Every structure is written in structure tokens, then in C-alpha cells.
Amino acid sequence: MQLRLWLLLTAQLAALPGNSAFHHTPESKMVQTHETVTLSCDMKTSTSTRVYWLRQRQDPSPKSHPEFLPLAIWDPVKKAAFGEGVEQEKLNVSHDRTWSTLSLTRAETSDSGTYFCMIIGNPQLIFGKGTRLSVVDALPTTAQPTKKTTLKKKVCRIPKLPSQKGSSCSSLTLGLLVAGVLVLLVSLSVAIHLYFLRRRARLRFMKQFCR
Numbered sequence: 001m002q003l004r005l006w007l008l009l010t011a012q013l014a015a016l017p018g019n020s021a022f023h024h025t026p027e028s029k030m031v032q033t034h035e036t037v038t039l040s041c042d043m044k045t046s047t048s049t050r051v052y053w054l055r056q057r058q059d060p061s062p063k064s065h066p067e068f069l070p071l072a073i074w075d076p077v078k079k080a081a082f083g084e085g086v087e088q089e090k091l092n093v094s095h096d097r098t099w100s101t102l103s104l105t106r107a108e109t110s111d112s113g114t115y116f117c118m119i120i121g122n123p124q125l126i127f128g129k130g131t132r133l134s135v136v137d138a139l140p141t142t143a144q145p146t147k148k149t150t151l152k153k154k155v156c157r158i159p160k161l162p163s164q165k166g167s168s169c170s171s172l173t174l175g176l177l178v179a180g181v182l183v184l185l186v187s188l189s190v191a192i193h194l195y196f197l198r199r200r201a202r203l204r205f206m207k208q209f210c211r
Contacts, residue, residue, distance in 0.1 A: 021126045028132040029131065033108055038103050039115050041099070041128065051095060052119065055069045074093045076095075090104060091103070091104060112134050
């Protein structure tokens with residue numbers, strides 16, 4: 001009788017889309033083989049009815065109907081019961097008010113799939129979108145960002161001249177002033193010379209044009 005009930009439940013569940021009546025945590029999880037996984041289902045309201053846990057096999061064909069494997073039943077009187085062919089020593093089902101929890105020990109790659117908790121409502125089944133579990137032999141490693149090598153800029157430092165006291169300091173200042181005056185005079189003489197050259201050229205051009 002129990003096997004027929006399981007078959008009826010899985011057939012009805014396969015025909016129904018997932019809804020948000022129940023909230024599964026986490027929504028998806030990836031673990032390494034031989035680790036322990038805990039999946040939780042929040043039914044939002046306290047219930048004293050049976051809670052069913054099922055697993056949909058991973059990546060069903062788009063053209064085929066999804067295949068569900070009955071895992072366990074939590075009964076408020078009989079507590080936990082398990083489906084046929086299920087390794088009972090690997091599963092543990094518990095219930096606390098609105099929460100139902102399924103623990104899976106020594107996970108294998110064949111345990112991958114989407115896990116659902118479900119209750120039988122009136123007149124339909126009530127379940128959530130499930131938790132997608134992936135069991136792999138080795139977890140993928142995240143690539144470390146490559147560090148860019150920054151070239152250090154060479155800074156050329158001008159050696160400081162030793163400070164001199166007295167007349168040496170004043171003579172240095174006087175020399176800089178004289179050099180500055182000479183530069184200004186040379187620049188001024190060059191500018192005056194260029195001015196006269198341009199003026200002569202302009203006068204010659206005007207004379208030739210007036211002839």
C-alpha cells in the first residue's frame with residue numbers, strides 16, 4: 001500500500017510545476033564526495049501532517065518526464081520512514097514546528113539532484129522549488145587574480161651643496177644676480193636687432209612697391 005502511495009505522489013508531483021508555497025534553503029549547493037549535507041524546508045505554518053522528501057534525478061531530458069525518487073517520510077506518530085532502496089544509515093529526517101530537515105551523510109555523486117519536501121494538501125500537493133544539490137569529486141578552484149608588477153620609478157636626487165657662511169653665501173647670490181642681468185641684456189639686444197632688421201626689410205619693400 002505504501003509503495004502505491006509513493007508512486008501516486010511522484011506521478012502527481014511530476015505533473016505539477018514548482019511553486020513558492022515552501023521555502024527551501026539553500027536554493028543550490030555543491031559539496032565534495034563523502035561530506036555531510038543538511039537541507040531545510042520552511043513550510044511557513046506549523047503542520048502535524050506527514051512530510052515527504054523526494055529527489056528528482058539530475059538533468060532530466062527535456063523530452064522525458066522528470067523522475068522522482070521517494071526518500072523519506074516524517075510522521076508525527078511513527079517519526080521517520082524511508083523509501084525502498086534508500087540507504088537509511090545515510091539519511092536523517094527531523095521536524096520542528098514549521099521546519100523540516102533532511103541530513104545526508106557520506107554524499108556520493110549519485111546523490112546529485114533536486115530535493116523537495118512536500119505535504120498532501122486538500123485537494124492538491126504542496127511543495128516548493130526544491131534545493132539543487134551537486135556532489136562532485138573535487139570542488140572547482142577559483143583562479144587567483146594575477147598581481148601586476150609595478151616598476152619603481154628612479155628618482156634622481158641633486159646633491160645638496162654644503163652651506164657656506166659669511167662672504168661665500170653673499171658672493172654666490174651676487175653671481176646669480178649678475179648672470180641674470182647679463183641674460184636679460186643679451187635677450188634685449190637680440191630683440192632690438194631683430195626689430196631693426198624687420199623695419200629695414202619693410203622699408204625696402206615699400207620703396208620697391210611705390211616705384
